[in-house]
Amino acid sequence: MTLTKVTHRIGVPSDVESVYRIVADVSLWPLYFPPTVRAERQSWDGREEHIxxxxxxxxxxxxxxxxxxxxPGRHRVEFHQSHPSPPVAEMGGAWTVEEHDDGCTVVLDHHYRAVDDDPAHLARxxxxxxxxxxxELENLRRAVLRAGQEAGLLLEFTDTETVKGPLGEVYAFLYxxxxxxxxLDHVAALDLREDTEGLQYMRMDTKAPDGSVHTTVSGRVCERDRRIVYKQAVLPPVLQAHNGEWLFEETAPGTVTVTARHQVILSPEGIAALPEPPSSLDAARAAVRQALGGNSRATMARARAFVEAGSSAAPAPPAS
Structure with a gap:
């Protein structure tokens, strides 16, 4: 099979350690790299990891x-896919952060092969x-440059709801x-694809309180009856990143706690471009918290009403 090699690079006016930290810590990738929905380290021996x-x-x-x-000494991370997903037959490469007097250059190398050397697969x-x-390179650069502002721009919060009903039915409503x-009143339209079970690609039109409609594109990783992890790839202009989770836990027989978790990075440029921008960053944080949290709370409340109505309508089990 034919091996294709390609290199991408970008200059970053920052020290190598700040850049290498993000490259090396895969747990940060869903926050900083738009394509990454979820990333997990599965094993680690101090030098080699499986993710x-x-x-x-x-x-x-x-x-x-x-x-x-x-x-870390060479500021380099080599990678090789151990279980490629078709149409990829082989994929590997390396991240290398090269230091210069005025900053550093990040070099991202790839080599890959397509299944059966198919030209259509190769083009894809x-x-x-x-x-x-x-x-990834552009967002890595942006993440490093905004490091000093990140404490004010990063927003994390959760909301919960308790539902009386079967865990599977609560999960099914969100799935x-x-x-x-x-x-749901705030969802105007939604197109969902699930070519592989548990991996969803979703385009959704959401109605804001002022009547405007915002389109988002998300990837969702679904673990039955446990959690749904999602990442918005197409965002409202006020956000640079938005990751989230729906978590499900049976806290008592017939009682389910649902948690909606959000992790957001605000966009100062997007906020400033609003027709009526908030008066301060704190006001912007509060507005985003209310908008995203409000939609999550509405969704969980509707799930509770839906499941509890279904449970109350179900016939009673026969007496033993």
């Missing part, structure tokens, strides 16, 4: 596992690698997002 990535690529959500060798991989590499337009 699993879920990421949006070429209009779909895909997952793979990689082996990475970390070399080429598009995904080029798009994601360019996006079956295709039915949200008929179930």
């Amino acid at each position: 699993r990535i879920w990421a949006l690529a070429d209009g779909e959500l895909r997952t793979w596992q990689s082996r990475r060798l970390l070399d 991989i080429e598009r995904a690698v080029d798009h994601n590499s360019t996006a 079956d997002a295709a039915k949200w337009p008929e179930r």
Whole structure:
């Protein structure tokens, strides 16, 4: 099979350690890299790690596992996919952070092969690698440059709801997002694809309180009856990043606690461009908290009403 090699690079006016920290710590990737929906370290021996990535690529959500060798002294991370997902037959490469007098250069190398050397597969991989590499490098640069502002721009919060009913039914309401337009007042339209079970690609039109409609594109990783992790890839202009989770826990027989968790980075430029921008960053944080939290609370309240109504309508079990 033919091996294709490609290199992408970007200059960053910062020290190498700040850049390498983000490259090396895969847990930060869903926050800083738009294509990455979820990233987990599965094993680590101090130099070699095995990770699993879920990421949006070429209009779909895909997952793979990689082996990475970390070399802090050389500011280099080598990677190789141990379980590539078709149409990829082989994928590997390296991140290298090179120091200069005025900052550093980040070099991202890839080498890959397509299944059966199929030209259509190869073109699809080429598009995904080029798009994601360019996006990752630019967002890495932006993340490093805004490091001093991040404490004010990063917003994390949770809301919870208690539901009397079966865990599976509560999970199903949040999982079956295709039915949200008929179930949730703030969802105007929703298109959902799930080519692989548990991996969802979703385009949603959400109605704001002022009547405006915002379109978002998200990837969702669904673990049955446990959690749904999502990442918005197309965002409202006031946000630079938005990650979230729906968590499900049976806290007592027939009682389920649902938690909505949000992690957001605000966009100062997007906020300033609003027709009536908030008076301060604190006001912007409060407005985003209310808007996102309000939608989550409305969704959980509707799930509670839906499940509890269904449970109360169910026939009683026969007496033993």
